[in-house]
Amino acid sequence: MDEVIFLEVLEGDAVHARHRLERFPVSVGRGYSNDVILDDPKVSPEHLRIERREDGVLMLRDVGSHNGTFRVEPWAPLAELELTPDTRVAVGDTVLRFRPRNHPVEDTVVGPAPTAPRPRVFEQPRTFALALAALVGASLLEGYLTNYGRTDWGELTVAVVAPLALMFVWAGGWSVASRIARRQFHYRTHAAIGTLVLLGSIVIPALLTLVGFSLALGGGLPGVHYLAFLGLMGWGLYWHLRYVTRWDPRRLMRVLVVVTLVFGALSRAGDWLGNEGFSEGLDFPRTLLPPAFRLARAQPVEDFFEDTAGLQEQVDALTKEE
Amino acid sequence: MGRPPRERPTALSASDIPPAAPSPRARRGGVGWDASMFAFILAAVLAQAPVAPVEPGPPTPDAGAPEAALPVPISALPPATHELFQRIQGRVAQVRIIERRSGTRSSIGSAFFVSAAGHAVTNYHVVSDVVIHPEDYTAELVLSGSPEPVPVRLVDVDVVHDLAVIQMGTPVTDFFALEDREPPQGARLFAMGNPRDLGTTIVEGTYNGFIQDALYERLHFSGAINPGMSGGPTLTGEGRVVGINVATMGNQVGFLVPVRYARELLARALKETAADPQALLDRVRAQLMDNQERLTERLMEAPLPKQALGGYQVPGRWSPFLKCWGDTPHDPEVPYTVTNYQCSSEEDIYVSSNHRTGVVAYLHQHATSQKLGALRFSALYSALFAQDPDAVEATRQDVTNYRCKSEFVDVGGLPVRAALCLRAYRKFPGLYDVVLRAATLNAGTSGVDTSLTLAGFTADNGRKIARRYLEGLSWTK
Numbered sequence: 001m002d003e004v005i006f007l008e009v010l011e012g013d014a015v016h017a018r019h020r021l022e023r024f025p026v027s028v029g030r031g032y033s034n035d036v037i038l039d040d041p042k043v044s045p046e047h048l049r050i051e052r053r054e055d056g057v058l059m060l061r062d063v064g065s066h067n068g069t070f071r072v073e074p075w076a077p078l079a080e081l082e083l084t085p086d087t088r089v090a091v092g093d094t095v096l097r098f099r100p101r102n103h104p105v106e107d108t109v110v111g112p113a114p115t116a117p118r119p120r121v122f123e124q125p126r127t128f129a130l131a132l133a134a135l136v137g138a139s140l141l142e143g144y145l146t147n148y149g150r151t152d153w154g155e156l157t158v159a160v161v162a163p164l165a166l167m168f169v170w171a172g173g174w175s176v177a178s179r180i181a182r183r184q185f186h187y188r189t190h191a192a193i194g195t196l197v198l199l200g201s202i203v204i205p206a207l208l209t210l211v212g213f214s215l216a217l218g219g220g221l222p223g224v225h226y227l228a229f230l231g232l233m234g235w236g237l238y239w240h241l242r243y244v245t246r247w248d249p250r251r252l253m254r255v256l257v258v259v260t261l262v263f264g265a266l267s268r269a270g271d272w273l274g275n276e277g278f279s280e281g282l283d284f285p286r287t288l289l290p291p292a293f294r295l296a297r298a299q300p301v302e303d304f305f306e307d308t309a310g311l312q313e314q315v316d317a318l319t320k321e322e
Numbered sequence: 323m324g325r326p327p328r329e330r331p332t333a334l335s336a337s338d339i340p341p342a343a344p345s346p347r348a349r350r351g352g353v354g355w356d357a358s359m360f361a362f363i364l365a366a367v368l369a370q371a372p373v374a375p376v377e378p379g380p381p382t383p384d385a386g387a388p389e390a391a392l393p394v395p396i397s398a399l400p401p402a403t404h405e406l407f408q409r410i411q412g413r414v415a416q417v418r419i420i421e422r423r424s425g426t427r428s429s430i431g432s433a434f435f436v437s438a439a440g441h442a443v444t445n446y447h448v449v450s451d452v453v454i455h456p457e458d459y460t461a462e463l464v465l466s467g468s469p470e471p472v473p474v475r476l477v478d479v480d481v482v483h484d485l486a487v488i489q490m491g492t493p494v495t496d497f498f499a500l501e502d503r504e505p506p507q508g509a510r511l512f513a514m515g516n517p518r519d520l521g522t523t524i525v526e527g528t529y530n531g532f533i534q535d536a537l538y539e540r541l542h543f544s545g546a547i548n549p550g551m552s553g554g555p556t557l558t559g560e561g562r563v564v565g566i567n568v569a570t571m572g573n574q575v576g577f578l579v580p581v582r583y584a585r586e587l588l589a590r591a592l593k594e595t596a597a598d599p600q601a602l603l604d605r606v607r608a609q610l611m612d613n614q615e616r617l618t619e620r621l622m623e624a625p626l627p628k629q630a631l632g633g634y635q636v637p638g639r640w641s642p643f644l645k646c647w648g649d650t651p652h653d654p655e656v657p658y659t660v661t662n663y664q665c666s667s668e669e670d671i672y673v674s675s676n677h678r679t680g681v682v683a684y685l686h687q688h689a690t691s692q693k694l695g696a697l698r699f700s701a702l703y704s705a706l707f708a709q710d711p712d713a714v715e716a717t718r719q720d721v722t723n724y725r726c727k728s729e730f731v732d733v734g735g736l737p738v739r740a741a742l743c744l745r746a747y748r749k750f751p752g753l754y755d756v757v758l759r760a761a762t763l764n765a766g767t768s769g770v771d772t773s774l775t776l777a778g779f780t781a782d783n784g785r786k787i788a789r790r791y792l793e794g795l796s797w798t799k
Contacts, residue, residue, distance in 0.1 A: 148694055148702035149656055216730050278718035282757060284726040284741040286708035290696035291737065291763045298732035301793060305785050308727045308742045312781040315746040315754065318722035 005058065005083070006103075007036060007050075010095040024058070025051040028091075029065075042067050042092030050083070058083040058098075067092055122192040122239065131195040132164075138202045139163045163198050170194040177244045186243045197236035204228050213289045216296035221285060226264070234260040274321070406512060407524045410561050412496045414554060416464040416516045417444050417488070418471060419451050423458070432515035432554030432567070433463065433488060435497035436588055440490035443500075443584045444553030445568055446479050447672040449486045453479060453606060454674045454749065456599035463490055466522055478591040481606045482538060482613045482671055482680070483583040484568050486553075487591035498555065498563050500585045505558055507531045513547055513567055513576065515554025523551070527576065529564065537617075537643035537667045538680070540577045541565045547576035606673070607750040610778055613671070613680055614753070618783040621682070626794045631663055632688040634762065634770045637794035643667055644682065657693035658702055662686070670714065671778065677720040679753070679778030684791065685711055686772045696766035706771045707739070707761045714755055714777040721745045721755060730763070736797045737763045742788060744781060756784030764797055 007028070009017040019036050028036045031045035038047070044065040051059050060081045062069040071078050072088035072095065081089065085103065089096045121127050143159030144151075171191035178186045205225060212221045238256050242249065265272075299307075414434045421428040431448030435441070442463065451459040453476065462471040474488040505511070509529040517523050527545015543556055547570040555563045556578050565578025597605070620641055629638030639646045646665040664685040671680035687706055691699050728741035740760040747753040758774040774791050776784050 145697050146701045148658060148691075148698050148705070216728075218728055276723060279723055280713035280716075282710050282724050282726050282741070282743045282759065284728040284743070284759075286704055288704045288707050288739060288761055288763065288769075289700045290766045292696075292766075294730060294737065294763060296730050298730040298737045301731055301733055301789060304727075304729050304731045304740060305742070305789050307729065308744070308785065311725050311727055311742065311744045312746075312754070314725045315722050315744050316751075318725075319746045319748050319751065 004101050006099045006101070008097040008099060009038065010088075010097055015097075021050065025049050027063075028096075029063075038091065038094055040092040040094045043094060047091055060087075060089065065091070120189075122189045122196075123186075125188065128188050128192040128195065131192055131199060132167075135163055135167070135195050135199045135202070136160055138199055142202055142206070167191060167194045167198055174240045174244065181244050182246070189243055190240060193236060193239045197232060200232045200235075201229075204232060209287050210289065210293065212285055213287050214293050214295040216294075218285060226268070230260050230264045403512065403524060403526065406557070406559065406561060407514075410496075410498075410514070410557070411466050411522060413494075413498055414514045414516075414522055415442065415466065416519075416522075416550075417448050417474075417553060418462050418464060419449065420460045420462060421458060422460065428459065430516065430519055430550055431552040432550065434514070434553075434555045434563070435494045436487075436500055436584070437497060437592065438493050438495070439592075440492055440494050441477065441588060441591060442474070442488050442490065443555075443566060443588065444486050444488060445566065445579075446481050446484045446486045447568075448553045449476055449479070449488065450672065450674045452476050453486075453599075453602050456602075461488060463488070476602060477594055477597060478587060479602060479606060479609075480583060480587045481609050481673065483579050483587075484538075484672060485566065485579055485584055485587050487587055489591075498561075500563055500581055500588060502580075502582045502585055503562070504531075505529050505564055510559060511543060511545065511556050511564055512559070513543065513545055513551060513554060513556040513578075515547075515551025515567055517548035517550045519550055525551075527556075527574070532580075533577070535642040535645075537669045537682075538671070539580055539583075540568070541580055543567075543576040543578050544574050545576055546570075546574055603749060607753070610671070610673075610679060610750060610753055611780070614779045614783060617680070617682065618779065618787060621787055622790065626790055628794065628796075629663060629686075630798070631661060631686055631770060632690055632768060633765075633798055634688065635794070635796045635798060636663065636686045636688075636770055636772060637665075637684065637791050638663075639665055641682075643669075658689060658691035658699070660706070661688040663688075674720065676715055676717045678715045679747075679755075681714050681775060681777035682787075683711065684772065684774040686770055688768070688770050690768035692767075694767060699767040703761065703769055703771065707759070710757070710759065711773050711775055714775065716755070719748065721747055724755075724757065728759075731760070731792070733792055733795050736795060738792070738795065739763055740792060742785070744784070747778070752780055753778050754781050754784055755779075756781070756788060758788040758791060760792060760795065762795065762797065770795065 004020065004022045007019040007021055007026075008015045009019075021035075026036060027034045027046065027049050028038065029045050029047035030038060030040065030043045034046070044067065046063050047065040048069055049061050049063050051061065053059055060069070060078075060083055062079050068077050069079075070076065070090040071081060072090055078089075081087070083098050085098070085100050087098050089098075139159045139162075140156060143156050147155060168191065171187060171194045174190040174194070175185040175187040178184060178190065205228070208221065208225055208228060211217070234256050237260075238252060241247070241252055241256070245252065247255075414432060417431045417433045418427040419429045419431075420426065428451065429448070431444055433442040433444035433448075436443050446453070449461055452461050460473065461476065462473050464471045472490050472492070474490050477487045477489050479486045507530055511527050511529045513525045513527060515523060517525075525546050527543050530542035530544055533540045533542050541564065543565070547567050551567045552569075554567045556565045556567060557563055563581050563584075565580055566584055567576065568579050569577040571577075620643075624641050626640055627638035628635040644665040645668050646663065648661070648663040650659055650661040652659075662685065664683070666683035667681055669680075670678040673679050689699075689703055689706055691702070694702065722745050724743040724745045726741050726743040728739065731738045731740040738760050740758065743757040743759070745755045747755075756774075756776040756779055759772070761771040762769045772795065774788060776787060779787070
C-alpha cells in the first residue's frame with residue numbers, strides 16, 4: 001500500500017468519518033491516547049495498531065481487545081492482517097475501510113449552468129398581498145351573488161373570515177414541514193400558494209359554470225370540473241413541496257402527476273366500473289344565468305325532441321344490465 | 323330479499339290510497355318558502371278535497387222505523403243488518419298472501435265469491451305480490467267457518483281499476499251475481515270485509531255516486547273502510563254488490579271500484595283456463611299500455627288551455643281529471659316573489675307496494691324580483707330549477723335511473739332552457755317515466771320554471787305530450 005492511506009469509518013454504505021494516516025504506527029481505540037478515536041462502546045480503549053513492516057507492507061494488529069477484530073470478507077476473527085486497498089475490518093459495531101491515496105473516484109456530474117437565484121413570484125410580499133385581497137374579494141362576491149334572500153351580514157362575515165382562517169392554518173402546516181425539512185419556515189410563500197389555490201377553487205368552477213351555461217355544454221361538465229379540481233390540487237402540492245423537499249423539480253412533477261392521477265382514478269373508480277347506485281334524481285346542469293350570457297343557439301322544439309331519441313336507447317340498455 | 327318489510331298486514335293501508343295524497347307533485351322544502359306553501363296547499367286540499375266532506379248521518383228519520391205507526395211499505399224499510407250479514411257471510415272470505423320462504427302471510431285482504439266454479443273478486447293491490455313476484459308469493463283464502471286455508475290461483479287482473487279474479491279449486495254454492503245497477507245517491511250501503519284481521523265485519527255507510535272528474539272511475543262511499551277490507555264487497559240492503567272496497571281517505575271517506583269493471587273482468591276470467599305468471603305480467607303491461615294510450619288520446623284531443631302567470635302564458639288545466647291549485651307565499655322578508663300553479667291527476671295506478679304509475683302532473687313557478695340584480699336573481703332561478711318534483715314512487719327493481727338531455731330551445735321565439743328525462747320500467751318493456759323540466763330565459767329578473775311528470779307512458783307518447791306542453795309556454799309582454 002501507499003505511504004499515505006485513509007481510514008474510513010463506515011455507516012452502512014456511507015462514510016461517516018475519514019482519517020488521513022501518514023505516520024505509522026497508528027493506534028486505534030476508544031481511549032484518548034489513540035491517534036484515531038472510535039466512539040463505540042464495544043471497542044476497547046486500546047484496540048488495534050497499524051504498523052509498516054520493513055518491506056513497506058502495512059499490517060493491522062489487534063492489541064488484545066476485549067471483543068476482537070474481524071475481517072469482513074470473508075468473515076473471520078483476526079490477530080494480524082496485511083492491508084490491501086478496500087480491506088474492511090469490523091471492530092465492535094463499527095466497520096473500518098482502508099483506501100490508498102490513488103483510489104479512483106467517479107466522474108464529475110455535469111450540472112446546468114448555474115444562474116443567479118431569482119426570487120420566485122410567490123416569495124414576493126406583493127404577490128401575497130394581492131392574492132389575499134383577490135381571495136377576500138372573490139369570496140365576498142360569491143357570498144353576495146349566491147344569496148338571493150335578504151342581505152345576511154353574518155354570512156358575509158363568514159365569507160371573509162373562513163377562507164382567511166383556512167389559509168393561515170394551511171400555510172402554518174406547510175411551513176412547519178419546511179422548517180423540519182429545510183430549516184426555514186417560508187411562511188409567506190406557503191400562505192401565498194395556499195391563497196392562490198383557494199382563489200382558484202372559487203374562480204375556476206365559476207368560470208367553468210359560466211362557459212358550460214353559455215355554450216350549453218351538458219354531460220362532460222362534471223368531468224371537466226373534477227379535472228380542474230385535480231389540476232389545482234396538483235399545482236398547489238407541487239409548489240408547497242418545492243419549499244419542503246430538495247427533490248429535483250422534474251422528479252417532483254412526475255411523482256405528483258402520478259399521485260394526482262391515481263387519486264383521481266381511485267375516487268372515481270366506482271363510477272367507472274359501472275356501480276351506479278339507484279337514484280330518483282335527474283342528472284342535468286341546473287345553472288341558469290342571465291339571458292345575456294347565453295351564446296349557444298336555441299334549437300327549434302322539433303330538433304330538441306328528435307335529439308332525445310337516444311335517451312330511450314340509453315335507458316333501454318340500462319334495463320338489460322343487472 | 324331486496325324488498326322492504328311491510329308494516330302490519332294491511333292490504334288497504336294508508337300508502338295504498340291514491341287520492342289521499344293531495345299534492346304529490348308539491349315540492350320538498352328547499353328554498354324556504356316551499357314548506358309553508360306545501361302546508362298551505364295541504365290545508366287547502368283537506369278543506370276542499372275532491373269530494374266535499376258531507377255528513378254521512380242518516381237523513382231520514384228511520385231510527386225506529388219498524389215500530390213507527392206511519393204506513394211505510396215493507397220494501398222501503400231498511401233491512402235488519404244482522405239478517406243481511408247472516409245471509410251473505412259465507413260469500414266473503416279473507417285473502418292471505420303467503421311468502422314462500424317464511425311460509426306465512428305477508429299481507430291480507432278480502433274477497434267475495436262470484437261464480438259457482440269458485441271464482442272470487444278482490445283488489446289487484448291485494449294480490450300484486452303474486453303477480454309481480456310469483457316465485458316468492460302465493461295466495462290462499464280463509465272461508466268463514468273453516469279455519470283451514472284453501473290455496474287459490476290467480477286467474478286475471480285489471481291493474482287500472484285495481485281488480486283481480488282468483489279461483490278456488492272447489493265449487494261454491496253461495497255466491498254473488500254481479501249486476502250493474504246504480505243505486506240513488508244517499509242510499510244506504512253495507513261494506514264487508516276483514517278489517518285489520520279482526521274477523522268478517524259489516525259496516526254501514528252511504529252511497530255518494532261517482533267521484534267527479536276522476537281519472538280512474540271510483541265510487542264515493544261515506545263509511546268506514548279500513549285496512550284489510552280491500553277487495554271486500556259493498557252491498558245494497560238487498561245484498562246486491564255495488565262496488566269493491568279499494569281505498570280510504572279516513573274520516574268516513576271511502577272509495578269503491580264500480581261493480582261494472584268486476585263484471586267485465588269476470589266475464590273475461592270465466593273464459594280463461596290457466597294463466598302462467600308471465601302471461602299475467604304481459605296482461606298487466608298490455609293494460610298499462612292501453613291506459614296510457616287512452617290518456618294520451620284524451621290529452622292530445624283536448625286543446626291545451628293557457629293560464630296567465632306573470633307576463634307569461636303557461637299550460638293550464640288541460641283535462642277535467644287534472645286538479646289545479648295555485649298560491650303565492652307572501653313573505654315581506656324576501657326580495658322576490660314566487661307564484662305556483664300546479665295541476666295533478668291526484669290519482670295513480672298501484673303496480674306493486676313500491677311502484678305507482680299512470681300519473682300526469684305539472685307545476686309552474688313564476689319567479690320575479692324588483693330588488694335583485696340579474697346575477698342574484700339567476701341564483702334564485704337556478705335554485706328553483708335545481709328542485710325536481712317528487713318522483714313517482716318506484717324502486718330499483720321497478721325502474722332504471724333517469725337519463726336526461728338538456729338544451730336551449732326556442733319555443734315560438736321564447737328562449738327556454740329545457741331538459742327531458744326518461745327512465746324505463748324493468749318489468750314492463752316499452753313503458754317509461756318521462757319528466758320535462760324547462761325554464762324561460764328571456765328576462766333578467768323574471769321567469770317561469772316548469773316541470774311535467776308523466777308516469778307510465780311510451781317514449782313516443784311521452785314526447786308527444788311533453789312537446790305540446792312545452793309549446794304551451796309563451797311570453798306576452
